[in-house]
Amino acid sequence: xxxxxxxxxxxxxxxxxxxxxxxxxxxxxxxxxxxxxxxxxxxxxxxxxxxxxxxxxxxxxxxxxxxxxxxxxxxxxxxxxxxxxxxxxxxxxxxxxxxxxxxxxxxxxxxxxxxxxxxxxxxxxxxxxxxxxxxxxxxxxxxxxxxxxxxxxxxxxxxxxxxxxxxxxxxxxxxxxxxxxxxxxxxxxxxxxxxxxxxxxxxxxxxxxxxxxxxxxxxxxxxxxxxxxxxxxxxxxxxxxxxxxxxxxxxxxxxxxxxxxxxxxxxxxxxxxxxxxxxxxxxxxxxxxxxxxxxxxxxxxxxxxxxxxxxxxxxxxxxxxxxxxxxxxxxxxxxxxxxxxxxxxxxxxxxxxxxxxxxxxxxxxxxxxxxxxxxxxxxxxxxxxxxxxxxxxxxxxxxxxxxxxxxxxxxxxxxxxxxxxxxxxxxxxxxxxxxxxxxxxxxxxxxxxxxxxxxxxxxxxxxxxxxxxxxxxxxxxxxxxxxxxxxxxxxxxxxxxxxxxxxxxxxxxxxxxxxxxxxxxxxxxxxxxxxxxxxxxxxxxxxxxxxxxxxxxxxxxxxxxxxxxxxxxxxxxxxxxxxxxxxxxxxxxxxxxxx
Amino acid sequence: xxxxxxxxxxxxxxxxxxxxxxxxxxxxxxxxxxxxxxxxxxxxxxxxxxxxxxxxxxxxxxxxxxxxxxxxxxxxxxxxxxxxxxxxxxxxxxxxxxxxxxxxxxxxxxxxxxxxxxxxxxxxxxxxxxxxxxxxxxxxxxxxxxxxxxxxxxxxxxxxxx
Numbered sequence: 001x002x003x004x005x006x007x008x009x010x011x012x013x014x015x016x017x018x019x020x021x022x023x024x025x026x027x028x029x030x031x032x033x034x035x036x037x038x039x040x041x042x043x044x045x046x047x048x049x050x051x052x053x054x055x056x057x058x059x060x061x062x063x064x065x066x067x068x069x070x071x072x073x074x075x076x077x078x079x080x081x082x083x084x085x086x087x088x089x090x091x092x093x094x095x096x097x098x099x100x101x102x103x104x105x106x107x108x109x110x111x112x113x114x115x116x117x118x119x120x121x122x123x124x125x126x127x128x129x130x131x132x133x134x135x136x137x138x139x140x141x142x143x144x145x146x147x148x149x150x151x152x153x154x155x156x157x158x159x160x161x162x163x164x165x166x167x168x169x170x171x172x173x174x175x176x177x178x179x180x181x182x183x184x185x186x187x188x189x190x191x192x193x194x195x196x197x198x199x200x201x202x203x204x205x206x207x208x209x210x211x212x213x214x215x216x217x218x219x220x221x222x223x224x225x226x227x228x229x230x231x232x233x234x235x236x237x238x239x240x241x242x243x244x245x246x247x248x249x250x251x252x253x254x255x256x257x258x259x260x261x262x263x264x265x266x267x268x269x270x271x272x273x274x275x276x277x278x279x280x281x282x283x284x285x286x287x288x289x290x291x292x293x294x295x296x297x298x299x300x301x302x303x304x305x306x307x308x309x310x311x312x313x314x315x316x317x318x319x320x321x322x323x324x325x326x327x328x329x330x331x332x333x334x335x336x337x338x339x340x341x342x343x344x345x346x347x348x349x350x351x352x353x354x355x356x357x358x359x360x361x362x363x364x365x366x367x368x369x370x371x372x373x374x375x376x377x378x379x380x381x382x383x384x385x386x387x388x389x390x391x392x393x394x395x396x397x398x399x400x401x402x403x404x405x406x407x408x409x410x411x412x413x414x415x416x417x418x419x420x421x422x423x424x425x426x427x428x429x430x431x432x433x434x435x436x437x438x439x440x441x442x443x444x445x446x447x448x449x450x451x452x453x454x455x456x457x458x459x460x461x462x463x464x465x466x467x468x469x470x471x472x473x474x475x476x477x478x479x480x481x482x483x484x485x486x487x488x489x490x491x492x493x494x495x496x497x498x499x500x501x502x503x504x505x506x507x508x509x510x511x512x513x514x515x516x517x518x519x520x521x522x523x524x525x526x527x528x529x530x531x532x533x534x535x536x537x538x539x540x541x542x543x544x545x546x547x548x549x550x551x552x553x554x555x556x557x558x559x560x561x562x563x564x565x566x567x568x569x570x571x572x573x574x575x576x577x578x579x580x581x582x583x584x585x586x587x588x589x590x591x592x593x594x595x
Numbered sequence: 596x597x598x599x600x601x602x603x604x605x606x607x608x609x610x611x612x613x614x615x616x617x618x619x620x621x622x623x624x625x626x627x628x629x630x631x632x633x634x635x636x637x638x639x640x641x642x643x644x645x646x647x648x649x650x651x652x653x654x655x656x657x658x659x660x661x662x663x664x665x666x667x668x669x670x671x672x673x674x675x676x677x678x679x680x681x682x683x684x685x686x687x688x689x690x691x692x693x694x695x696x697x698x699x700x701x702x703x704x705x706x707x708x709x710x711x712x713x714x715x716x717x718x719x720x721x722x723x724x725x726x727x728x729x730x731x732x733x734x735x736x737x738x739x740x741x742x743x744x745x746x747x748x749x750x751x752x753x754x755x756x757x
Contacts, residue, residue: 017726020739052728198723199685236631236668237724239737277627277666280722294626295658296665312623355686355727362728393685429685429727443688447722453665581694585745 004063008041008086010034011059013122015048015208016240017201022074023056029078030058041086047209049122051109052362054097057122060085071097071106109360112379114341114349117325118365121209126244129251132212138257140331144220145265148331150180153224157327159335161347166192166283166320167398167424168500169346169413172327175317178307179225182315187227189269190311190318191218192288193234193241196280197396198447200427202351203321205363207234207241210325211248215271217324219258220331222269225317230271233288236278245273280397280451284499285310285318287453298453299499320425322351342368346412356393356429359384366411373407376430387432391515395424397444397451398504400511401437420511422504436533437516438523442470444508452501459502462493466509474534478524483513535579538594544569546591553583553592609647611636616651626654630663639670667722675710675717679735679752684723686730691745695731696720698745702752716752 012018012027027045034041049057054071060081061067068091070081077095085091091099097106115121124131132138144153158173179187191214195203207214218230234242249271253259260268274292281287282297289311291297310316326348330338339347346368352375355361359381366375372392376382383389391401400421402409409415416423431440449463466489469482490506497503513520522528529537542553542562547569554562554570561577564570569591572583584592615632619625629652634640640663649659663669681696696707699718703711710717726732729741733748740751 016739017729017741020726020729020732020741055729195725196722198683198688199727200723201725201727204725235725237721275628275631276668277631278668279666291627292624294624294654294662296661353727355730356689361686396685427685427727429689431689435689440685440689443685451722580697 005042005061006063008039008063009044009059009061010041010081010086011044011046011061013047013049013055013057013059014045015205016238017048017052017205018055018057019240021052021055025075026056026058026073026078029075030082033078033082037082037087039082039087041082045125045127046123047121047126048205048363050118050205050363050365051097051106051360053360054106057097060091062086062089065089066091066100068096068100069098070095106360108381109362109364109379112370112374113365114367115365116329116338116341116349117206117213117322117351118209118363119329120213121205121363124210126209126211127247129212129248129255132210133255136332137212137328138216138252138255140328141216141219141223141257142263144331145223145263145267150224150226153220153331154180156335157224157330160330160338161335161342161345162323162326162330162338163346163413164319165322165326165350165425167395167422169423172319172323175307175319176221176224178305179227179315179317182308184315185226186229186314187225188311188314188316189218189222189225189227189230190288190292190316191230191232191234191324192283192285192318192320193232193238194276194283194288195235195238195321195425196283196451197398197425197427199353199355199393199396199429200425201353202363202426204238204241205353206321206325206351207238208244211241211244212252213325213328214321215245215248215252215258217327218271219262219269220327221317221319221324223262223267225315227317228268228270230269231274231292231311232271233274233276233282233292236275242273242275249273279453280447281453281499281501284501287499288318289316296453298455299501301498322426343410343412345414350411350423350426352426352428354380354428354430357383357387357432357435358430368412369410371408371410372402375411375428376407380430383430383432387434389430390433390435391431391437393421393429393431393440393508394427395422395504395507396427397448398422398500398507399424399427400507401431401440401515402511403515405515420507420514422507434531434533436474436529436531437512437519438470438473438529439531439533441509441512442467442474445470445505448501448505452505456497456502458493458496459498459505462489462496463502463505465489466493466506470509473520473523474529475536476523476527476534478520480524482524483517483520487513532594535581538579539574540572540577540579540581540583541593541595542570542572543591543593546589548589548591550588552586552588556582556586558582605643608637608641608644612644612647612651616648621652626652626659626662627666630659630669634669639673641671641673673710675715677715677736677755678717678719679733680719680721680724682724682726682730682732682734683720684725684727684730686727687723687732690730692720692731694745695733695743695748698748699733699752702749
């Protein structure tokens with residue numbers, strides 16, 4: 001967990017998720033305590049360590065002492081941490097989530113992880129190039145440009161078996177070779193940081209926690225294919241990532257890692273940031289290029305692939321954030337060390353954004369080939385609150401829902417595809433018995449329908465028709481034959497769309513029909529939602545045995561549907577009830593039932 | 596709302612366009628950054644502003660409008676001084692984002708996508724803010740609020756002032 005320190009070091013995780021949980025206030029409180037007591041301690045900043053479920057996170061390291069991690073820290077804890085731990089040398093036991101003796105329960109979160117991409121996340125200060133260099137940063141770039149030919153770099157990446165981490169899994173080395181061999185002297189490299197999948201935040205965390213690793217990977221790629229200009233296309237919704245990237249680019253230029261004559265060689269690379277303007281389809285590489293060129297982000301037919309004709313018609317290499325972040329590690333440690341992790345066809349590790357109904361949600365990196373069960377139960381701690389695991393959604397709107405029967409499949413590109421889902425960029429949303437699968441299918445269709453660029457008729461109108469059917473089913477107006485109509489439309493949209501958005505848009509619907517058909521039938525035939533999620537199909541009632549007649553629900557009901565005398569059981573007039581759930585939310589005696 | 600387009604307001608906005616275009620330049624590919632900068636300063640992109648951008652940047656009006664209407668970031672209608680983005684990503688959806696939007700709309704007496712009568716807040720459901728592990732989440736200006744309940748979301752708005 002880091003090197004020994006000469007003065008006490010207190011580190012606060014300040015990525016977007018940390019800040020959202022209140023880490024900035026904790027940082028300020030610690031600064032005040034250090035100032036007030038005039039102790040010689042260093043207050044540091046870092047990105048997301050991955051333990052988002054414990055945010056805000058504070059790390060304390062003492063000279064000659066154990067390094068400890070605190071979770072769920074509040075500003076009012078600052079004084080105790082300084083007083084008892086930094087000055088007194090006794091860690092505050094009840095806030096500890098990780099310590100060097102490795103006996104705390106949160107240790108399980110890390111036990112199965114292998115952190116190659118996330119090697120510096122939550123460890124170094126993302127705004128300090130010195131800390132990146134001290135951690136071995138830019139050694140790989142120096143090795144590549146000084147000791148290797150571009151062909152040797154490409155061979156190393158090919159031998160590593162690295163495949164694109166954006167979702168499709170195309171071999172990275174082969175992609176680079178195509179761009180290198182494409183005729184032309186002016187070539188481009190692009191980082192696809194347009195992370196638009198709802199439920200995914202890997203790229204944001206890497207950009208916020210370790211921006212230099214992405215820049216270094218980009219610089220190695222540029223050298224390998226012979227590009228002198230790079231663009232980072234990043235979502236405008238990630239302001240902190242944009243800010244930290246801008247700092248990293250400026251610092252790397254000052255040190256000669258980027259700019260004219262990289263590290264004194266004949267190779268140059270100028271990198272610009274391009275902020276996306278909010279269009280999911282721009283994650284598709286040809287649409288992304290159109291957007292960089294200032295046009296509507298619409299995909300075009302491939303071939304020609306960007307490797308031959310990309311930005312401004314020139315050979316262009318596009319990879320996603322995580323792919324590039326792997327590259328410095330591969331060059332520094334060698335292809336064989338990387339290929340030692342993973343399965344035969346899926347090498348290395350994969351970063352997942354673990355969220356939803358899971359005890360330990362956050363950013364995890366596991367070797368390929370580990371089973372879904374191991375990720376969800378061992379790393380993530382399983383479904384909390386005594387509820388039953390139902391499915392895991394992989395790959396966002398392009399992916400699908402994997403039911404419990406496949407929970408023991410290994411996590412690799414081929415095994416996941418066999419279930420009808422896709423690996424995707426790494427969003428992993430866990431669902432329990434309270435999640436309605438028809439509603440989830442509708443949720444994703446609503447998204448893709450909205451984000452379709454409109455170029456292909458099947459994608460534009462087909463998804464709209466599918467959404468109409470799903471809306472009808474969730475509202476209790478489903479008809480016999482609806483499921484078959486969804487399947488037929490879905491298959492046609494898959495086969496008739498130009499780009500990945502349309503080709504994968506029906507996946508969430510098709511996989512939920514495949515594995516949860518009974519739930520569709522319950523909605524259509526019985527007008528019931530077994531997960532109790534689709535409100536139009538539910539009924540709110542008062543459990544007379546539990547009701548104390550406190551009148552809270554009657555006062556909360558905006559429709560005047562709840563009536564009753566004080567201290568006597570109340571009742572709900574179903575004709576007036578608008579199914580707003582206000583009565584249940586205020587009830588202190590669990591006396592409102594929904595079925 | 597006081598956002599009536601009078602002549603003096605228009606003149607100010609057009610001056611902003613001229614400044615932004617001068618700073619960004621008119622090289623191919625600069626249209627989207629120009630639209631972003633202008634919107635950041637004007638608040639939204641009214642027709643007169645779009646027309647001026649086309650003129651100054653040397654881009655056909657149809658293309659300017661085509662790009663501005665394609666991307667969800669660009670607003671062709673005025674919005675409140677502060678925008679509340681309620682995340683409706685998968686994790687937030689599973690954890691009850693709908694109830695958060697409903698509570699905010701109720702608290703501020705607006706519809707989803709609408710602006711309060713005093714022009715202070717616009718409530719808008721968005722695709723994903725990338726804070727999935729803290730779901731459900733909302734963002735007001737640059738501030739992110741996680742692990743919300745409907746009541747907690749109401750309290751944030753009350754505390755920040757209407």
